[in-house]
Amino acid sequence: MKTRVLIVDDELSMREFLSILLEREGYEVLTAADAATALSRLASNRIDLVISDVQMPGLSGLELLASIKQQTPDTAVLLVTAFSTAEQAVEAMKLGAYDYLAKPFKVEEIKVLVRNALERSELKRENRLLREQAAESEMFVGIVGRSPRMRELFGLLRKVMETASTVLITGESGTGKELAARAIHNGSNRKHKPFVAVNCGAIPENLIESELFGHVRGAFTGAVGEHPGFFEQANGGTLFLDEIGELPLAMQTRLLRVLQEREVRRVGGNCTKKVDVRVVAASNRDLAELVRGGDFREDLYYRINVFQVVMPPLRERIEDIPLLVEHLLRKHVAAGNGTISSEALKALMNYGFPGNVRELENIIERALVLNPERITVDTLPAVLRGGERRYESAGGVQIPDDGIELEAVLEHLEKQYLQQALAKAGGSKTRAAELLRMSFRSFRYKLSKYGLGPPDGAADAVRN
């Protein structure tokens, strides 16, 4: 690629003189007789250096310089004038000119200046690229990470964004599946259209069909008006089907048809409507295993699994923990001056994080309640402090001499966990179920089993 120089001067003889000189030096030369033409040349060509006169009809060279620094800051600018004043020179340098040269100038002088200006702009461009790459490797559309696993993920997400394919995001709870789904939408050409997130596990089974595909008036008792389903609401945009493994088989069949035919029929209706929706599905259950067990349609599995994005668990990218902590501190400490002690960071890096980034975020938030500015070991949960592993009780279990009724003991324990999860999740059943790594459906079932609440979850089903 040849280096390209743009010469801006209202005087034809000057343009010709510089053109010949610079072409002989091996540069490709473009010319413009005024600033406006120069700007349009700059908009449609990559220009490495602009050599501009200062006094010109219309916009002056200084004004041209100012717009160039705004639009293409990497382009070097050299100003040339016949009426140079010290003030103008200072002004030009302040605006970011590479140099300011008085006419008449010597041929050697301009050659050297051009060479140096180009070297500098090349350096600047390289530095900027390096800076951008560095920033990107740590944070890609809101997803923090710089471990090899995360870099690989960013590369894959970038590819996925360019396509309209269905995507399946898998990974343990709290690994950022929803974050990735939103990133895919925001990085695609559908970003100005709706992103509709639906938790398939949270919609009561008898309402799933009408929620997804809509219903007409009077389709069933209670269907008082027309209702567009999530597919129609997401038209032109992205539909995020979270916990897709929770969809009942009959709904899987319906979904498959919609994906194949790209049209929906509202419940009770008899006409179909074309929809243009990109589906991103997510599951923290192993769908292939559900397929083997007959709980997930194989053909649907292949249909949604065009691209699979696997979110790595946090324990496989421990090196990202300091960066994540920094990010979460910025997120949760309003003044932006939150810190962490090195022992606390060490304790975090030694922990296994079964709940992944969500658990890390909860731990940070909790610690900040105890001390709003600094995270220290004593503000961390006991499991991290002692270094003991979770899921292993310290003393082991005790069976009294006359034995125990295991079933009842376990039920009692289970009930306590359910209640505590609900309290911790501020009453959100979806969140509570997540805390216990249970599907929404089984959580709801257990709640009603212990009389802890009526089965209902529609309010939790849709986010955004």
Ligand SMILES: Nc1ncnc2c1ncn2[C@@H]1O[C@H](COP(=O)(O)OP(=O)(O)OP(=O)(O)O)[C@@H](O)[C@H]1O
């Ligand atoms: N790489 C990351 N960088 C920054 N924040 C993250 C990252 N991964 C997850 N988070 C944060 O952790 C929380 C959980 O993420 P998210 O809801 O996307 O997880 P998930 O995989 O959908 O979990 P689940 O399977 O339980 O629904 C969110 O607050 C999210 O912003």
Ligand SMILES: [Mg+2]
């Ligand atoms: Mg999720």
